Amino acid sequence: MSQRFAAVATSRAAWLVFVLWLVVIGTSVGLGIPEKYTAAQENESTSFLPGDAESTKALTAAEELQGGELAPAIILYRRESGLTAADRQKIVTDVEALTAQRFPGVVADGATAAAGGQQGEPPPDAPPPAEGCGTPVTPIPGQPSGYAPFVGPVCSMDGKAALVFAYLRGDGESSTILDPVDFWRETVSDPGGGLEVKITGGAGYAADAISVFENINGTLLFAATLLVIVLLILIYRSPVFLFIPLAAVLFAEFLSQTLGYALAEAGVTINGQSSAIMSILVLGAGTDYALLIVARYREEMHHRVDKYAAMRAALISAGPAVFASAATVIAALFCLSIARVNGTSGLGPLGALGVFCAALSMLTLLPALLLIFGRRAFWPFVPHTPDTRPAGEELSGSSVAAFGKAAGACLLVALLLPLSLVLTLIRRIFGTPSLVSWLDSRVFTPYELRRVRHEHLVDETHGFWKRVGDRVAVNPRRTFLGAIAVLGVMCLGLLFFSTDLTTNDSYRTKVESIEGQELLAKSFPAGSGAPTDIIVADAADVERVSAAVADVPGVQTVSPPVASDDSGRTMIQATLEPPPYSTEAFELIEPIRAAVGDAALVGGATAVEFDVREAAAWDSLVIPPIVLLVVFVILMVLLRAVVGPLVLIGTVILSYAAALGVSYFVFDVVFGFVGSDPSLPLFGFVFLVALGVDYNIFLAARAREETWEHGTRKGMLRALAVTGGVITSAGIVLAGTFAVLGSLPLVFLTEIGFVVAFGVLLDTFLVRSVLVPAATLLIGPKFWWPSSLAKTDGAPRDEERVQVPV
Structure with missing residues (x-):
């Protein structure tokens, strides 16, 4: 099978592969597929919902009752010393200015929307207005009759704040929410003079999320690409070579977006978060595979005059390792498909698709480009044999x-x-x-x-990693126990574990919707910004259900019916005392559901986040064992052993726990985050196990190859000496690309970037370079049990040898 990886290593095949990739990517870009892929992303909180969650069912019912998904936009006016008459007049003037610009997503009659189809005043869940609140907002002259999208004002009892409501009906297009909210904010937000004006509510939260996610792909791709360019320049010191793997990686990125659009059209949930992670996987994993192939190709160029023979040898040797590594990551990511959280399950096939595109590009396009450019690709440090110098x-x-x-x-x-x-x-x-x-x-x-110190051929006889291996070999038991102790100390950071991160804490910088919610909570019940929807199945039960919900501690008020249909289904809304996106509010959902029983469905923003967190906890419990089993099977097939894969899996798990421990400590003590997202342990596990096993695969595959000739002890030390530099470079590149996630304003992406970046570096410099070699030297030939290597330790049967053509 390894011979098939070398199919591209001919002159005709190289040009054919290059032209084929050029046609495919050119067609994709010409058809605007990358832009369509971005437009197909779903960034609303409901896109993360489990399909069988109660809040999902409640959302569907609410949309049917209200004629679509309604999101309230709340314009909050607040002055700490109390609203003045001029402030109240400004509210009326502002509403006139806002009403002058019409948007298709804004409900024409806000009062009707608030009352569920009944003409009325402010939303039923709003607190009673204080006396002297001001003139109610009305249609302005020149507008079509009946066009009155704004409702209010509703003033607080302390006289310091007033609310004006509007309702937006979503249609799946981000512009439907973003355009009106952006216009309103540009018109009225923060006029100064002591008066604070913020737009919050469901529409405000949605607009802020859309704004962040819409810019993720471009920002992330630019930052990660720039980092990869810098690292490739430092690694290869060539003005030519850096463009070759970079081109292969970017082609893989375009292909992954093209196929990702097909996934979205097939019904897979894709959002900005999963798209960002896929881009990082393509850039990081693709560059990793490129470094491995290039290192082996460069090594072979010192022995072979013919560049095609050198490439064949490199692909036959490194191709299976890249293939096994990609298969491991792809299989691990596909395990996410069973997740209950839609965003997580969507990341499974999307991330696997990205890694597949990266591996495909590195095994086809990269060799083709290297062969087209020939030895000059490495200029000015060109690898030569004595005959080609x-x-x-x-x-x-x-x-x-x-x-x-x-x-x-x-x-x-x-x-x-x-x-x-x-x-x-x-x-x-x-x-x-x-x-x-x-x-x-x-x-x-x-x-x-030439003749410079760093240009000599890397081999098993010299170099930094040769010296590291020699130090490990002096006393492998002490080295092994020392490494375990260091990782164990790092695991103590798990005591800082917390999942208190909520929507209100999800941005590293303040956004207007959150600032507005915090101001709202100073003068109104905190839950006014996002009431909890309760869909009563039978109109006869509305009074009983309302009373039961009102009796739940933590519920401020329960509204009269806001919507109903001919079947008797009726929607009421409960205003909670705590902020709607707080752990205190989440704790009220189960008591409310227990109070209503089977008579009603409980939904709304608070219930949505509660259900997502519950589903994330289930995913974190069920998926990791499946990932471990899948990775273990792949390792057994690759190494034809059982003991070795168990050792490699064990070291990666310990490395993961240590990385998570250090990360939780840093999040709490250094960054000051309130906690982490409930899905962080799962994402960290999948990435660090799959990507951590990558480096163990590179090392173990080369060690197995060397063991046939030199035995387990020398084979591992030679493998460490030869692969140490390239694996370290690959680890730095992968860690760097994940660290780029920290450039985005979302706390969760910063956290996952730190966890994976630190974990990869830990795995690269300690686990793969010290712990695994020490464990292998301690176990000896039994590391390869039950393959024949466990018995012969370097005297294999001829048919089991890896044949590399000269």
């Missing part, structure tokens, strides 16, 4: 003049690189000379830098 004077890098000439050549190559690729294709088709021939003779060959 250019004759004549060589630049040693010690001369300032030599570096100055090379720097000028670097700039020239970078500028001419796109043109040289086109002319190389023309030369292949028509057999005419190209600019590349001139570059070879005038730039590449004369200005190669």
Whole structure:
């Protein structure tokens, strides 16, 4: 099977693969698929709901009763010293200005919407107005008769605040909510002079979420790509080479968005959060696979004159490891598909699709590009055999003049690189000379830098990781116990575990909807901004249900019916005393549901978040064992062993617990977050187990290859020495790309970025480089049990050897 990975390693196949990728991505971009993919994302809180949750059923019923999903926009006016007559007049003036601009999503008659189809005054759940509240808002002259979208004002009993209501009916398009709320905020928010004006409520919260998620993909892709460029420059020190893996990764990103749009059209829930994580997976995993393949290809270039033979050898050796690594991550992510939270279950196939696109690109497009550019891809540090090394004077890098000439050549190559690729294709088709021939003779060959300290071939006889392996081998037992102790201390941070992060704490910077909710809670019942919907199945039970809900401690008021239909279904609303997006409010949902029994469904914003948190807890309990089983089976197939996979799985689990412990400590003590999202442990587990096993796969696969010739002890040490540099580089790149999530204003993405970035670095520098080699040396050949290696320890049957063509 390993021979199939080398199918691209011919001249014709390389150009065919390149052109095919170019056509596919060009067609996708030409059809605007990436933009359609972004538009297909669902970023409302309801998109995270479990399909069988009670709040989901309540939402469906409420939409049927109200003719669609209604989201209240609450315009809050507040002055700490008390509203003045000028403030009250300003409310009327503001409403006239806001009403002048019509938006299709705004309900024309706010009073009718508030009363569920009955002409009325402010929403039934609103508190009673204080005396002298001000002139009720009315339609302005020139507007069509009956167009009065705003209701109010409703003033607080302390005279410091007033509320004006409007209702927006969602239709699945983000602009339906975002456009009117943005316009209203630009018109009235924070006029100054001591008067505070904020727009909050369900529509305000939705608009803030949409604004954040709409900008995630562009911001994240730019920041992560810039980071990858910097890291590739530092790793390869070449003005040419960085564009090759970068192009392969970006092509994979476009392909994943294209196929992601197809997933969305097939009914998979995709939101900005899962899309952001997919982009990071593509960039991080794709660059990881690229580094592994390139390292082996570069190694083979020191032994083989023919670049196609070198690529075949590299793909036959590294291809199975990349394939197994991608299969592990894909299988682990697919386990998320059984999650009850829609956003999590949608991330499963979407993330798996991203990793598949990354692996496909690295196993096809990347080798094709490397072969098209040839040895010059690594310029100015070109890998050579004695036969391919250019004759004549060589630049040693010690001369300032030599570096100055090379720097000028670097700039020239970078500028001419796109043109040289086109002319190389023309030369292949028509057999005419190209600019590349001139570059070879005038730039590449004369200005190669050789005989420098870091250009020698990495092997098992020298280097930093060779020294690390030697230190581990001196006393593997002590090293093993020491590493376990360090990880154990890190696990103590789990004592800081908290899931108190709620919607009100989900942004790293304040947004207007949350600021408005906090101001509202100072003068009104905190739950006024998002009342709890109660759908009573039979109109005859409304009075009894209302009384039962009112008796629940923590419920402020229960409204009269706000909507009903011919079947007798009736909706009432309960205003809670605590803020609607607080753990105190979540704790009221179960008592309310117990009070109404089977007579009603309990929904609304508070119930939605409560159900999401409950589903996330279920997901975190059920999915991890399945992930472990899937990963264990893949490792057994790859290593043809049982003991080795058990060791690797155990080390990754310990590494995960340590990373989570340190992260919870940092979140609480350093960042000052109120807690973490309930789904953080699950996401962290899936990513760190799957990605952590990646590096163990790279190391163990090479160790198995070396063990055939040198035995388990030398095989592991040689594998560590040879793969240490590339795996470390890959770990730094992956950690860096996940750390970019911290550039986004969402606390959850910052947390998952930190957990995975720290966990990857911990796995790279301690687990893979110290703990796994120490454990392998302690166990010895039994590490490979029950394969024949456990018995022969380096004397395999011929048919079990990996054959690499010369």
